[in-house]
Amino acid sequence: MSSLILNNDRKQIIQEIAQTYGTPVYVYFADEINERIEKVKSIFEGINILPTFACKSNNNPHIVEHFSRNGFGTDIVSIGEYYVSKKAGVDDQKIVWNGNGKSRHEIEVLSNCVGYVNIDSVEEYERWKEYETDATFFLRVNPDVDPMTHHHISTGLKKNKFGIPVEEIDKILNDKNGPKISGFHVHIGSQIVDVEPFDEALSSVANLSRRYGFSKINIGGGWGIKYEDKELNLEEYKRKIIPHLEGFELVLFELGRYLIAPAGLLVATVQYVKRTSHKTFVVVDAGMNTLIRPAMYDAYHNMIVLTPTEGIAKADVVGPLCESGDLLARDREIQIPKVGSHVVFENVGAYGYSMSSNYNSYPRPAEVLVSENGSKITLIRRRETIDDLFRTIV
Numbered sequence: 001m002s003s004l005i006l007n008n009d010r011k012q013i014i015q016e017i018a019q020t021y022g023t024p025v026y027v028y029f030a031d032e033i034n035e036r037i038e039k040v041k042s043i044f045e046g047i048n049i050l051p052t053f054a055c056k057s058n059n060n061p062h063i064v065e066h067f068s069r070n071g072f073g074t075d076i077v078s079i080g081e082y083y084v085s086k087k088a089g090v091d092d093q094k095i096v097w098n099g100n101g102k103s104r105h106e107i108e109v110l111s112n113c114v115g116y117v118n119i120d121s122v123e124e125y126e127r128w129k130e131y132e133t134d135a136t137f138f139l140r141v142n143p144d145v146d147p148m149t150h151h152h153i154s155t156g157l158k159k160n161k162f163g164i165p166v167e168e169i170d171k172i173l174n175d176k177n178g179p180k181i182s183g184f185h186v187h188i189g190s191q192i193v194d195v196e197p198f199d200e201a202l203s204s205v206a207n208l209s210r211r212y213g214f215s216k217i218n219i220g221g222g223w224g225i226k227y228e229d230k231e232l233n234l235e236e237y238k239r240k241i242i243p244h245l246e247g248f249e250l251v252l253f254e255l256g257r258y259l260i261a262p263a264g265l266l267v268a269t270v271q272y273v274k275r276t277s278h279k280t281f282v283v284v285d286a287g288m289n290t291l292i293r294p295a296m297y298d299a300y301h302n303m304i305v306l307t308p309t310e311g312i313a314k315a316d317v318v319g320p321l322c323e324s325g326d327l328l329a330r331d332r333e334i335q336i337p338k339v340g341s342h343v344v345f346e347n348v349g350a351y352g353y354s355m356s357s358n359y360n361s362y363p364r365p366a367e368v369l370v371s372e373n374g375s376k377i378t379l380i381r382r383r384e385t386i387d388d389l390f391r392t393i394v
């Protein structure tokens, strides 16, 4: 499945949104979200699932509500993400709490609110002995599998900080003084485009579950989308991975990127086309504060020029921040846009706004949701103001 198709109707909608709400602005298309929800459900046909949306990927309560209305719970990491889930109407019993650094304060606040907790270490298990809760506990296993993705988003290798090595699991399962453990959780990384790492990790954790008599399993997220060339082949995933899950009473998963990345676009305005004797720079009003993935992971986001000039050149598309790393596209062969016109970055619905910042004291952008068939355009987060920058100053 390729990413969102930017047809003329959608281009028209984007221009309207940019005029009404200004730029930079994140725009999400409900049609695309719905398609992805259906696709995911079809992969798990015949299996009893508790689907959750990883709201670290997109923390707008309106977006999370869209998933909630379609039967999804949430995967949360923090108290903040718990409240995002509550604003979105997610039932406590459908909330899964992940994270390797759960503080005593967080445990006090959340232990009686969430349905599921994934324990990340033997040390965390020991801490939970001090608390009473009805939550269902899973152990996050580190299966030592290379997901073959960017090293910043690999989580299932022994050298990564996440999960409990298989050889340490017995320390917990032989101990009868802590919370009852009901299953294993595994999440080996994000933007995984090969089925093999899933196959390796899930066959091993499913077998481990059977060995310990667990009937529930949480298989995490990580499905890779098509940013530039390759995406996860879901038919192959269905063929090879789903059989590992047969016989489980309940399968939880925590998908973020696959569900929302392709549904989101970032619209920016071209400020300058700067030509030096060395290079061409297209300077836009969005930067690494708006979308950090290119600067942080060298990530590729396709850029569409809505109003091109005649010229084609290799250019860096950069933001206005005081950082040489402030770029959205590097050495990209593009049609040079007209100054003052709009450009659109694709596949930014996940880890876009949720990783944005106020660096250089720029207010964060607005977010807009386009309903099915483009019939309604709703502002779902207003642009921050200068006053917002000082809200926390005492």
Ligand SMILES: Cc1ncc(COP(=O)(O)O)c(C=O)c1O
Residues within 6 Å of the ligand: 054, 057, 075, 098, 155, 187, 189, 190, 191, 220, 221, 222, 223, 254, 255, 256, 257, 258, 350
């Ligand atoms: C524990 C856990 N579950 C789920 C996810 C969601 O991953 P993705 O957005 O790649 O589906 C993440 C993010 O890396 C995660 O850390």
